Amino acid sequence: MNVLGSALGDIYSFAIYCYFPVALAVFVFGCVYRILRMVFFWHRPMKAEPRRRGAGAVFIGLIRTFLDPILFSLRYRKWGFVFGLLFLHLLGVIPLIFLLAHHVAFFAYLMPFYSIVWPFAIPLSATSSVLTVTAPIEPYSQMSFTFVNTVWGPLTIILNGDVLTVLALVGTSFKIGTKIYERFVKGLRNARITDILVYAILLEVLITGYLAARHHPPTPVGTDIIVYRMLMGLHVLGASTLLAILPFTKYWHIIFGYWYGKFHEWYDLRVRRGAV
Amino acid sequence: MSHTQLLQTILEEVKKVVRWEGFDGKRVDEAVKRVLAGIDVVKLHYLENCVGCGACAPSCPYFYVDEKYSPVNKAEEARRIYRKKLTIAGMILGPLVEARLPKNEEDLDRVVEFVYRCTNCGACYTACPFGIDSGALMVLMKSFSTVVGRVPTIMAFLEAVERLEAYKEIPALVNAWKNVVDQINRELGRVVELDRKGSKVLYLPTLIDVISYPKAVVATAKLLDKLGLDWTMPSEPIGIRPPIAVVIGLSDRAKIVLKRVYDYIESIGPEIVVLIDGGFVYPLLRFELPIRLNVKPRFRVMHIVELLVESIEKGRLKLKYVEDKVTWHPPCQMTRRGGLTIEPEYVLKVVSRGFRRLPHHGLESYCCGGGGGIGCITFEFIEAIAKMFGVDAKQLISSDKERRFIEETEKAYKIALKRKIDDIKKSGAEIVVTACPTCMRTIALGAKLYGVNVKVLHIMEYLYDKI
Numbered sequence: 004m005n006v007l008g009s010a011l012g013d014i015y016s017f018a019i020y021c022y023f024p025v026a027l028a029v030f031v032f033g034c035v036y037r038i039l040r041m042v043f044f045w046h047r048p049m050k051a052e053p054r055r056r057g058a059g060a061v062f063i064g065l066i067r068t069f070l071d072p073i074l075f076s077l078r079y080r081k082w083g084f085v086f087g088l089l090f091l092h093l094l095g096v097i098p099l100i101f102l103l104a105h106h107v108a109f110f111a112y113l114m115p116f117y118s119i120v121w122p123f124a125i126p127l128s129a130t131s132s133v134l135t136v137t138a139p140i141e142p143y144s145q146m147s148f149t150f151v152n153t154v155w156g157p158l159t160i161i162l163n164g165d166v167l168t169v170l171a172l173v174g175t176s177f178k179i180g181t182k183i184y185e186r187f188v189k190g191l192r193n194a195r196i197t198d199i200l201v202y203a204i205l206l207e208v209l210i211t212g213y214l215a216a217r218h219h220p221p222t223p224v225g226t227d228i229i230v231y232r233m234l235m236g237l238h239v240l241g242a243s244t245l246l247a248i249l250p251f252t253k254y255w256h257i258i259f260g261y262w263y264g265k266f267h268e269w270y271d272l273r274v275r276r277g278a279v
Numbered sequence: 280m281s282h283t284q285l286l287q288t289i290l291e292e293v294k295k296v297v298r299w300e301g302f303d304g305k306r307v308d309e310a311v312k313r314v315l316a317g318i319d320v321v322k323l324h325y326l327e328n329c330v331g332c333g334a335c336a337p338s339c340p341y342f343y344v345d346e347k348y349s350p351v352n353k354a355e356e357a358r359r360i361y362r363k364k365l366t367i368a369g370m371i372l373g374p375l376v377e378a379r380l381p382k383n384e385e386d387l388d389r390v391v392e393f394v395y396r397c398t399n400c401g402a403c404y405t406a407c408p409f410g411i412d413s414g415a416l417m418v419l420m421k422s423f424s425t426v427v428g429r430v431p432t433i434m435a436f437l438e439a440v441e442r443l444e445a446y447k448e449i450p451a452l453v454n455a456w457k458n459v460v461d462q463i464n465r466e467l468g469r470v471v472e473l474d475r476k477g478s479k480v481l482y483l484p485t486l487i488d489v490i491s492y493p494k495a496v497v498a499t500a501k502l503l504d505k506l507g508l509d510w511t512m513p514s515e516p517i518g519i520r521p522p523i524a525v526v527i528g529l530s531d532r533a534k535i536v537l538k539r540v541y542d543y544i545e546s547i548g549p550e551i552v553v554l555i556d557g558g559f560v561y562p563l564l565r566f567e568l569p570i571r572l573n574v575k576p577r578f579r580v581m582h583i584v585e586l587l588v589e590s591i592e593k594g595r596l597k598l599k600y601v602e603d604k605v606t607w608h609p610p611c612q613m614t615r616r617g618g619l620t621i622e623p624e625y626v627l628k629v630v631s632r633g634f635r636r637l638p639h640h641g642l643e644s645y646c647c648g649g650g651g652g653i654g655c656i657t658f659e660f661i662e663a664i665a666k667m668f669g670v671d672a673k674q675l676i677s678s679d680k681e682r683r684f685i686e687e688t689e690k691a692y693k694i695a696l697k698r699k700i701d702d703i704k705k706s707g708a709e710i711v712v713t714a715c716p717t718c719m720r721t722i723a724l725g726a727k728l729y730g731v732n733v734k735v736l737h738i739m740e741y742l743y744d745k746i
Contacts, residue, residue: 045320049569052579054618071642072334072408079337087332185333192359193331193351195377251368253330260328261409267321268410276566276618278642 013229014236018243026243033250037259054277064273068265082177091174096205098125099167104148105216125162126150127216132163168213175206201245201252208241282448283669289445290674293435298428299680302384310426311380314360317419317530325411326361329354335403335413340648340695341396348691350403350413353393357416360423381427391429394421394528395688398650399559400611405642417651421528431685432677433661434527434652440668441519442532451667452486456516459489463500471500473514474547480510481549481578487520488555490667491716495739499555499583502739502746506590510553517543520560520716526652534571540564541572552580555739557613557714558650565617582613583739584622584714591629598626599745604633606708607738608699608722609644610715623738627712630745637706645702648695649721656688660720692721693728700725703733710734712741 056064076084100106104124110117126132135150136157142149155162179202185194214220215234220227249255256264272278280288298306318326329351336342336349346352355377362369362378369378381387399414407413424430439445446452464470482503484496503510522536544552554561563571565580590596607623614620620641627634639645654660665672676682699722703711711722711733723735 041320041323044318044323049573049575051566051569051576068410072406075338075406075643076334076408080334083332083334182331189346191347191349191352192355192377193329193333193349195331197376198331256328256330256409260324260330263324264328264407264410266410267324268404272405272615272618272642276562276616278615278618278620 013232014240015232016236018236018239022240023243023246026247029247030249033247034258037250037255050275053275056277056279060277060279061274064279065269068269068273086174086177089174090170091178094167095171095174098162099164099171102162103127103164103167104150105164121148122154124148124150124153125155125159125164125167127164129160129163129165132159132165135159164216165213168209168216172206172209172213175202175209178202179206198253201248201254204241204245204248208238208245211235211238211241282445282450285443285445285448286440286668286670289436289439289443290670293432293439294677296425296428296435297430297432297677297681299678299684300384302382302387303427306427307381307387310423311360311364313422313426314357314419315364317422318361318365322415322419325354325413325416326358328409329358329411330409332408335407335411338402338406340398340400340402340646340698341691343698344396344691344694348393348396350397350407350417353397353420354411354413354416356390356393357420387424387427387429390420390427391424391684392687393417394424395431395651395653395656395684396691398611398646398648398653400646400650401615402611402644402646405615418525418528421526421651422530423528425527425529430527431652431656432681433655433664433675434523436675437519437655437664438523438527438529438532441521441523442536446486446519447515449668451669452490452516455489455493456486459484459493459496460512460514462493462497466497466501467504471512473512475511476547478509478511478547478549480508480551480553481544481547482510482512482553483517483544484512484555485518485520485560486516487716489516491719492737492740494743495555495737498739498743498746499553502583502587502596502742503553505746506586506595511547511549513543520556520558522563525559525563530571537563537568537571541568541574541576544576544578549578551586552578553583553586554580555583555714555737556716557582557584557610557617557619558717559612559616561613561619562616582617582619582622582714584619584626587626587742588622591626596746598630598742601631601745602633603631603710604635604708605631605710605712605741606635606637606703606706607640608637608647608703608711608713608718609640610713610718611644611646611650613714614644615642623712623714626738626742630742635706635708637702637708639702645699647699647718647721647725648692649717653688653692654717654721656685657692658685658689661685693724696721696725697729700729700731704729704731708733710736710741712736712738714738 073088076088102123102125104126107117107120107124132150136159139151141151150159153159179199182194182199185191211234215231215238218231220230245254331351333349333351335351339348339350341348359377359379362376363380366378368376373379381390394417397414397417399418401412401414403414404412480503482499488496517540518536521540522533524533524536554564561582569575605627607627624636637644661675662672665675676685713719714737719735719737726733
């Protein structure tokens with residue numbers, strides 16, 4: 004069977020046309036399961052009168068609820084802050100997943116409203132991102148989107164797939180390393196084996212994505228399309244696996260755990276108890 | 280029955296509960312059921328959404344004793360039980376997904392060690408990027424530990440004494456209460472009508488207040504009179520520090536005592552209930568009473584500092600101005616759990632030009648390390664209680680194993696409190712004012728241990744001659 008001129012038998016086609024829809028279905032099922040589980044554990048308690056500090060205090064409390072742990076981490080867990088929050092999250096997977104131009108194109112294809120993100124999109128390669136700053140000339144060819152004079156300005160030099168992926172790789176490797184050290188050297192059980200496994204999947208996604216984007220390994224006649232499709236296939240397989248396991252693993256924090264936790268803490272400590 | 284006989288009966292009851300040796304499968308099953316019954320939607324979040332990043336670790340005073348005492352590692356005990364009993368992966372894959380029930384003596388010993396290395400101060404709650412309150416999970420594990428019998432005898436004893444109201448029969452305690460009431464009458468120059476129904480304000484000191492800082496109890500009465508409030512107080516204590524049962528994780532027993540307190544308050548029918556204890560009693564009566572008893576109270580629970588702020592702001596109270604080098608130690612229960620983050624400092628700033636904040640204050644305040652019953656698990660405290668109650672101190676330690684546990688806990692406690700003492704030292708304060716009896720004892724102990732010359736006072740004790 005040919006799909007878009009290629010055999011469905013190769014990894015790429017399998018990943019895109021078979022595995023991804025299944026992963027998406029598992030993801031949706033998982034999300035519904037997790038949310039319903041919380042609903043079943045919910046009951047309406049009788050609550051004490053909240054302390055009323057005023058709207059200003061409540062608003063500042065909301066900002067501090069999100070900001071304080073970051074500042075705390077910066078002061079007391081510097082390595083965790085640099086490699087975990089900065090490299091892995093803020094400069095790594097978050098912009099890579101949501102802003103990398105190729106991902107924006109893919110998401111906008113699946114969900115047209117995602118096109119609104121285009122003005123914030125970042126290019127794939129470090130070379131083209133440097134050129135958008137040092138030689139900001141609109142390409143001659145007709146392109147739906149160019150990275151010249153975007154909102155990121157000179158930051159584009161850093162904000163590109165190559166640089167951010169390297170940071171994310173460093174961050175993920177650091178996390179895997181520390182988890183192994185904490186678990187097997189220090190004997191701490193909060194470093195869970197399942198965490199190491201899900202980080203390994205993330206590492207696979209990052210490595211295959213990076214290699215595919217760089218068209219590695221090079222061949223004397225240019226890109227080997229078979230190798231490229233295999234790497235992209237592995238990248239999509241890994242990413243789809245992450246999507247499928249997201250509701251059942253620590254990655255649940257991306258779409259629910261983090262937000263529920265912080266908003267609950269804000270309500271409990273800042274709104275109800277009135278801490279300022 | 281004489282008070283000696285009554286105490287012996289209680290000690291017999293306690294002996295049946297406390298078990299530091301062995302592994303009793305039936306008790307473990309019952310304890311697991313308790314843990315699972317305590318899970319609600321919020322605790323489900325605490326159990327499920329921890330990513331194990333360890334960001335909470337530096338917030339815990341016991342992390343500085345040993346890394347294994349980080350909140351995330353301690354709370355893993357509860358998560359392992361939860362995964363094993365309530366997740367499909369845990370039921371099928373077991374230890375592969377870190378799902379496991381305690382299955383031997385060593386496991387039970389580890390649980391009790393971990394639960395008494397947590398003060399439930401809430402510092403990990405605000406430090407956690409996901410808003411996970413590991414302290415709440417340790418409270419669940421405390422119930423587990425107590426049900427399996429790994430509970431300090433001193434704590435089980437005090438809980439039983441309070442629940443059975445045996446403290447009303449102990450001469451030393453009865454006299455302590457009577458002396459304070461007499462002193463109040465003398466200071467006010469009138470006889471306060473106790474238990475007066477229909478009073479607008481019910482002043483509710485407990486036995487621990489009377490024993491730890493009688494001067495503060497008297498100062499509060501003076502303040503209430505000075506403000507011209509229509510107030511009364513109980514003729515006999517409503518508890519030692521009600522409900523002590525929460526400190527050993529027994530919510531059902533806490534409910535019995537809490538209901539008694541609630542019924543007493545209702546019988547008086549006040550608009551305001553005033554407390555001076557800034558420990559767990561405050562957030563419990565202020566925020567948790569409606570949840571635990573499923574009632575909507577008609578009264579408002581206030582800590583004395585709230586009343587002070589209100590009175591100062593409305594110009595009803597003028598305080599004598601001094602220049603003391605004074606600081607405020609925020610008790611975790613009153614501050615993080617109770618939300619009174621700014622009121623005490625406001626009062627102290629009004630009183631003293633020399634007021635200075637601790638380097639770590641408000642929500643970021645360091646825990647002293649004595650909460651969660653840990654401050655009571657010392658030989659000195661056990662001997663003091665034995666003397667006060669007229670029992671043999673040996674009866675308050677069930678076995679050599681428990682004795683070793685007390686030794687280890689005391690050792691850890693003395694290390695954990697150092698961080699707070701260093702903070703106080705940095706502030707340059709000569710007087711540390713606070714509102715929790717446990718914090719007061721802990722800071723006084725730490726100051727002595729680490730050679731810091733500070734006086735530790737309850738806020739009302741400090742204000743005694745300034746009202």
